[in-house]
Amino acid sequence: MRALAIAHRAGNSLAGLHEANQLGVDVIECDVHHHRGRLEVRHLKTAGPLPFLWDRWELSSASAPRLGLSELLEAGKHGTMFMLDLKGRRTAAAQSVARLLHEEGHHAPVLCCGRYWRSIDVLARIPYVLPVLSARTRGELARLQVRVAQGDPVHGVSVHRQLLDRDTVARLSRHVEVVMTWPVNDIATLDRMLGLDVNGIISDEPAVLAELLTR
Incomplete structure (x- = not known):
């Protein structure tokens, strides 16, 4: 089965949502x-009392309109599967x-x-929520491997690509349905991750997602 095509950050704007839906991502x-x-x-991110939002290479006015999760879910009611990164x-x-x-009656899988x-863990109690545990560092990965091996009901894991090799993916796959990785933003990295048997590809690049969707 083809690996899931996951559009990274596409849901952070309605324009990104539309483009990802046009592409046909999973x-x-x-x-x-x-x-x-x-x-x-x-x-x-917010900057405390300072009047701007920031990332490493970007600044934005804190007074600019911000998309709410309720608005996003409403816009995606035609069948989009979302991954909410808390x-x-x-x-x-x-x-x-x-x-x-609960209030919006959203019972589609998320x-x-x-x-x-x-x-x-709070959200995992909801029947239609599919919990995914993320790991960005080697320490987090070590704890993640212990956690999933204990048999806790976890649908998937999301692990930074630099932490993965074939043995690690195989061990994780014995306990979860989906092993995702990020960032996968060029075709060479896509090929390498698929070669490790990763079955969830998180990418910022429409061209990479389009290539995955054709395979």
């Missing part, structure tokens, strides 16, 4: 922040996501992932 990923009681979908080291976002899904696993 999953649209978005970054979910809990900020001042509201669930916002964005990659940029940000932050508190469970408030997960609890708010659980309430929102992937929820994050590096703070307590948040994912």
Whole structure:
């Protein structure tokens, strides 16, 4: 079976959502922040009291309109599968996501992932939520391998590509349905990750996702 084509950050804007749907990807990923009681979908981070949002190479006014998770889910009701990447080291976002899904009657399968696993555990109690545990460092990967080997009900894992080799993917695949990796932003990296038997490709590049969709 072809590996899942996952459009990284495509759900962080309605334009990105539309483009990913036009391409026909399997999953649209978005970054979910809990900020001042509201669930916002964005990659940029807040800067405390300072009037801007930031990333390493980008600044934006804090007063600019921000996409809410509720708006995104409404726009994607035609069948999009989302992967909600929960940000932050508190469970408030997960609890708010659980309430929102219940209030909006969203019962389609949705992937929820994050590096703070307590948040994912909160959402894993919902029958239609597919929990995905993320690992960015070698220490996180070591803990992840122990966690999934214990038999906890985890649908998938998302592991940075630099941490993966064939043996690691094989060990993880014995316990979860999907082993995802990121970033996969060129064809050579795509070939290398598929060669490790990864079955979820997270990419920022439409050309890479399109290539995967043809295979």
